[in-house]
Amino acid sequence: NAGVTQTPKFQVLKTGQSMTLQCAQDMNHEYMSWYRQDPGMGLRLIHYSVGAGITDQGEVPNGYNVSRSTTEDFPLRLLSAAPSQTSVYFCASSYSGQGALETQYFGPGTRLLVL
């Protein structure tokens, strides 16, 4: 199993540009989520999904869109990039989003720099 994969590893954008961060998992996990981590800070939840076709907002959803058309993929779209979105973005997945969240498997992260 490849686990959770994220592409690209690093990206530089100009203010106002849009882009999609890709996240895929091959473990047949129902629950997937996106976090951002600013320097020296903990992770903050952006959006999450408990299954294909179902998404919901986390702590910091503004400026980001998600969709979940398949179990495997959970892309994160930046609509109009701003310098405040410079961060490291992590995708995570787990078997189920019911009850106690199962072990979250995190991807390696995408480093995004917005100029």
Next chain:
Amino acid sequence: DAKTTQPNSMESNEEEPVHLPCNHSTISGTDYIHWYRQLPSQGPEYVIHGLTSNVNNRMASLAIAEDRKSSTLILHRATLRDAAVYYCVFQGAQKLVFGQGTRLTINP
């Protein structure tokens, strides 16, 4: 929303036990407590989680106070590989809320 409070940093010696504290005084009765750790330039790694009772696994133990307002992650015998940032995380509904984390340094 419930939040967690952790010391910014802690230091310990190799092969000694380490107790990492976390305060979560506003936690609700149904919120689970999770612990994750993060090595430099990597995504977080699951350590342990619990609700009310103390929990043990091969990596660590989790001691939860009777009033659930605090918990302690216990590494029984620290190694150099345990040096990382440790996050106390509470689970509200289907969301994980990370604290600021404790940077653990292990001295040889």
